Amino acid sequence: MLAFLYNFGSEAATRHFSPGGILLVILAHFSQLAANPAALGFWFQDQAAPTVGFAPLDLWNNMGWLARGVVFVLFIMSIWSLAVIIDRYLYFAAARKQSRDFAPRVAGALRENKLDEAIKVADRNKKSHLAEVVTAGLQEFRNYGGGQVTVEQVESSKRALERSEAIVHAKLKRGLGGLATIGSTAPFVGLFGTVAGILKAFQEIAVQKTPGIGAVASGISEALVTTAFGLLVAIPAVMCFNYFTNKVEAFDVEMDNSSSELVDYFLKQNRR
Secondary structure, three states: OOOHHHHHHHHHHOOOOOOHHHHHHHHHHHHHHHHHHHHHHHHOOOOOOOOOOOOOHHHHOOOOOHHHHHHHHHHHHHHHHHHHHHHHHHHHHHHHHHHHHHHHHHHHHHHOOHHHHHHHHHHHOOOHHHHHOOOOOOHHHHHHOOOOHHHHHHHHHHHHHHHHHHHHHHHHOOOOOHHHHHHHHHHHHHHHHHHHHHHHHHHHHHHHOOOOOHHHHHHHHHHHHHHHHHHHHHHHHHHHHHHHHHHHHHHHHHHHHHHHHHHHHHHHHOOO
C-alpha cells in the first residue's frame, strides 16, 4: 500500500495533475484494486507468520522444552490423583457395603451372648471399618481371661477399641494427603508453564521483529494450554478430596458409636 501511494505521488508530481485529475486517478487505481481483491489483501498484509495448529500433537510440537516439562509433571500428577480417587472410591464402597451387612448380624449375636459367633461375623467382613474396630474389642475382651468380668477387662477392651479406631482412621485417610497436595499445587505448576509461554512469546517478537499476533501465537497457545491443564488436574482433585474427607468423618462417627455401644455391652456383662 505504501508503494502504491509513493508511485502515485511521483506520478502526480511529474504530470502536474489538477485536483480533479488527481481524484480521477485515485478512483481509477481503487477500481483496479477492487476488481482484484487478492491484490488488495497483498497491500494490507503483514509478513507471513507461521501458522499454529490447535490439535494436541500440533500444540505439543510447538511447545518449548520447559513447557513440555510442565505438561509432563502435570500428567504424572493427574495419573496419581486418578489412582487415588479410584482406590478410595472402591475402598469406601466396599467398607460401606460390608458394614451394612455386618452391623445387624453382630448385634444379633451379642444379644444372644454368642461372643465367638460375633467374632466370626467380623472376620467374614474384613473390609468393613466397623468390623475392624469391633473385632479388636471383642478379641481383647475374650482373651483377657475367663470367669467374672472385671473393670480392668472392660478398660482393656476399651483401649483396644481406641487403638483400632486410630489404625482404621489412618487407613481411611491413606492417599488423601497426596490428593490435597495435587489439588493445591497443580494450578501453580500450570502458572509456571504460563510464565514460560509468555517468555517464549516475547522471544519470538524479538527474533521476528514483528509485533503481530502471528509472532506470539505459539507462545500464547503454550501458556494457555499449561494453565488449562493445571486447572483440569486441580479441580477434580480438590472436589474428590472434600468428598472423601466428608466420608472419613462419617465413618469416624460410625466407629465411635459402635465402640460406645460395645463398651456398654461389656459393662452390662460386668453387672451380671
